Amino acid sequence: MRLSRYFLPVLKENPAEAQIVSHRYMLRAGMIKQQAAGIYSWLPLGYRVLRRIEEIVHQEQIRAGHIPLLMPTLQPADLWRESGRYDDYGQEMLRIKDRQDRDMLYGPTNEEMITDIFRSHVNSYKDLPLTLYHIQWKFRDEMRPRFGVMRGREFLMKDGYNFDVDRDAALHAYNRHMVSYLRTYERMGLTAIPMRAASGPIGGDNTHEFLVLANTGESEVFYDDRVTGLKLGQREIDYDDRDQVAKVCEEFTTLYARTDETHDEAVFNQVPEAHRKVGRGIEVGQIFYFGTKYSEAMGAEVVTKEGTKVPVEMGSHGIGVSRLLGAIIEASHDDKGIIWPEGVTPFPVGIVNLKQGDAAADAACAGLEKALLARGLEPLYDDRDERAGAKFATMDLIGLPWRITVGPRGLEKGVVELTSRRSGTSEEMSPEAAVDRITQIYAAHK
Amino acid sequence: MRLSRYFLPVLKENPAEAQIVSHRYMLRAGMIKQQAAGIYSWLPLGYRVLRRIEEIVHQEQIRAGHIPLLMPTLQPADLWRESGRYDDYGQEMLRIKDRQDRDMLYGPTNEEMITDIFRSHVNSYKDLPLTLYHIQWKFRDEMRPRFGVMRGREFLMKDGYNFDVDRDAALHAYNRHMVSYLRTYERMGLTAIPMRAASGPIGGDNTHEFLVLANTGESEVFYDDRVTGLKLGQREIDYDDRDQVAKVCEEFTTLYARTDETHDEAVFNQVPEAHRKVGRGIEVGQIFYFGTKYSEAMGAEVVTKEGTKVPVEMGSHGIGVSRLLGAIIEASHDDKGIIWPEGVTPFPVGIVNLKQGDAAADAACAGLEKALLARGLEPLYDDRDERAGAKFATMDLIGLPWRITVGPRGLEKGVVELTSRRSGTSEEMSPEAAVDRITQIYAAHK
Known part of the structure; x- marks a missing residue:
């Protein structure tokens, strides 16, 4: 969505x-x-x-x-x-x-x-x-x-x-x-x-x-x-x-x-x-x-x-x-x-695009969305033209347990950021690895 | 069920x-x-x-x-x-x-x-x-x-x-x-x-x-x-x-x-x-x-x-x-x-055991049930100790579009019978073939 x-x-x-x-x-x-x-x-x-x-x-x-x-x-x-x-x-x-x-x-x-x-x-x-x-x-x-x-x-x-x-x-x-x-x-x-x-x-x-x-x-x-x-x-x-x-x-x-x-x-x-x-x-x-x-x-x-x-x-x-x-x-x-437990969260993961309109960021977000949907995991993709702070605040408020943050700077290194809402800790990894990780996390919550 | x-x-x-x-x-x-x-x-x-x-x-x-x-x-x-x-x-x-x-x-x-x-x-x-x-x-x-x-x-x-x-x-x-x-x-x-x-x-x-x-x-x-x-x-x-x-x-x-x-x-x-x-x-x-x-x-x-x-x-x-x-x-x-259309039927298929208590018939029905469940298709299995006529009448009344009939005589030849509720026509085939056929029929109705 x-x-x-x-x-x-x-x-x-x-x-x-x-x-x-x-x-x-x-x-x-x-x-x-x-x-x-x-x-x-x-x-x-x-x-x-x-x-x-x-x-x-x-x-x-x-x-x-x-x-x-x-x-x-x-x-x-x-x-x-x-x-x-x-x-x-x-x-x-x-x-x-x-x-x-x-x-x-x-x-x-x-x-x-x-x-x-x-x-x-x-x-x-x-x-x-x-x-x-x-x-x-x-x-x-x-x-x-x-x-x-x-x-x-x-x-x-x-x-x-x-x-x-x-x-x-x-x-x-x-x-x-x-x-x-x-x-x-x-x-x-x-x-x-x-x-x-x-x-x-x-x-x-x-x-x-x-x-x-x-x-x-x-x-x-x-x-x-x-x-x-x-x-x-x-x-x-x-x-x-x-x-x-x-x-x-x-x-x-x-x-x-x-x-x-x-x-x-x-x-x-x-x-x-x-x-x-x-x-x-x-x-x-x-x-x-x-x-x-x-x-x-x-x-x-x-x-x-x-x-x-x-x-x-x-x-x-x-x-x-x-x-x-x-x-x-x-x-x-x-x-x-x-902070939704994985079993009941409205969306398994949120995607935050740090620079809406940036071709690489937009493409990476769309790719993540598609890959997650293909695994039966519908993400909530914040594709609005808003500043990052507002996007993070919304994601924190609505409490999706996982967030993938996508920005031009990370993409240059080939990475996105996966963040746990509960612990607040973030980890950089390739988009593919993020999709795999989310898939593993939700495998226990079918 | x-x-x-x-x-x-x-x-x-x-x-x-x-x-x-x-x-x-x-x-x-x-x-x-x-x-x-x-x-x-x-x-x-x-x-x-x-x-x-x-x-x-x-x-x-x-x-x-x-x-x-x-x-x-x-x-x-x-x-x-x-x-x-x-x-x-x-x-x-x-x-x-x-x-x-x-x-x-x-x-x-x-x-x-x-x-x-x-x-x-x-x-x-x-x-x-x-x-x-x-x-x-x-x-x-x-x-x-x-x-x-x-x-x-x-x-x-x-x-x-x-x-x-x-x-x-x-x-x-x-x-x-x-x-x-x-x-x-x-x-x-x-x-x-x-x-x-x-x-x-x-x-x-x-x-x-x-x-x-x-x-x-x-x-x-x-x-x-x-x-x-x-x-x-x-x-x-x-x-x-x-x-x-x-x-x-x-x-x-x-x-x-x-x-x-x-x-x-x-x-x-x-x-x-x-x-x-x-x-x-x-x-x-x-x-x-x-x-x-x-x-x-x-x-x-x-x-x-x-x-x-x-x-x-x-x-x-x-x-x-x-x-x-x-x-x-x-x-x-x-x-x-x-006669339920496949898209809305309460169960995709019914299983009628012609001789409840017969070891071979019971095992074949249980096997069909298991195989169908594994494909995500929950059958309604009539496992009651009733005569065949009563079982058929119930299946016809409730209108499941497909019925698999299992009896000792067919099993001796290695076959069960697949019947269309709509046309009334029946076909003998192996239990595996019946499961495959039902799977194909419902592939278009996910």
């Missing part, structure tokens, strides 16, 4: 309304525009990151054997009357009347609807296990929407629902979700720690939240700091292997890590003092096992192998897709702007 | 509520489930096709130089008061009050919001031309939602908006959209004919609708039947070349083709009688050039090269993404079920 043809409305000034760094940088980098309180347009750069995050979530859910579908944003109130939540939900639910005066709502979550889909089509243990999920816009009419996309009203969420014949199978589904979430966050460059949570209005027995450590987090967190060193890495996971999956969960949930809601001072004090940490965290996902709460209320039953009818065992599992952009920026930035 | 692990709730009976074939087959093939009048869940098979169509639309828009972003589903009423459409729009607009009693609405289209984004960030001819588009859920509160996804209330639409400094540039944007739409529909296996349209509530001078011929279409159409033979084919388009793009448009709009709204009997009678056809069509897209209607009302101005301020020239251009599934099925089916 050439910047001269793109729509990247960066702001020079800090917007007054933004209280936290992610909100500030998302506005300044031309990623979002507020359209109403807690409702945003995703401008081209923001949309690219959103899509990338969505893609990673899809890939890891599918890898875990979960099946994507898509439920609508609007739901009939009657479904929620069956579960009893229509009256319970309170003012965060956006209630709507259509032209026929029917009660509708903008879905804040989908337990009722997915249970309805299930009961309409499945009635035997033979069709289980089954986990269905979607990535769809939700609406929660927050009293005080704030912090940009971190606490918006219209937000994008992945929510998945498992259906299993018994508690053991449902707990395996729970574990499968935990592991798939760990991998999802790792691919985004995040350390998200599963912490035992209190059950909210959805109800639930077993439930963990995933928290990213950040000073601006809404929750106070208490943890053994060795938990931040745990990594899934490249290990192979067989999601059908109950023992393997359970062992991974054990590994990631044994060290103390809790939010203020479930914190237990006495247990915490058993953590060696050198490892005992208190901080703040941003919630980026949650998994729930709630058993038969909805299936009983809504009559979603299956016939077991033994021929008896039982309400199906369920759980629901969510990832805050749009909120993740804010969380990633909170966790990865400096005073010049965003 | 193995069918035993998938969620494909096919129906044996014809659902009573479905009046047209696409609605009937989408329900029977387990692609959609109605959640409220005109509001559907997209079950896994339907969702796969929807995503595929979305992907083609994205690819062709990006190829034309248009830039994706994403606007929210809910909009503040105030924006629509600026253009005057809040009062004009009538009962099809779903009006909502939030908990602060603010007037909101579920966007039926986005001219106001995109104009707001534009005026907030662009003020010079130097940033033009610019075309922004998104693919987002819309809501129109139809009095009588019917025909499944063909006339739903919550529907997925691509809507794009061009911003240009003058009329000539805006007409080029109009032409660019026409050509990109022609390619989009062709890739979906559709013949969609651009027909001069009357301007609707959006307003507009130049406007064409794209119609797919089908007996169940909502519009009466009058055309020279030579128009159905026009194809873009593989020709290279340079979307920056005004003359080339204009010539393609001329080629596709010179022969008579109009809807009842703009039909002119006198002109139609000049078409040679042998080519004069009257039929019905389904609208799958529309392009509009409307000039400064919104930019004047909303103050979206740019400074020209000469230093004067002018309201920006605009147009809006839409593709009915979710409706396209219905249109494609109306245009491509038989009495056994859907």
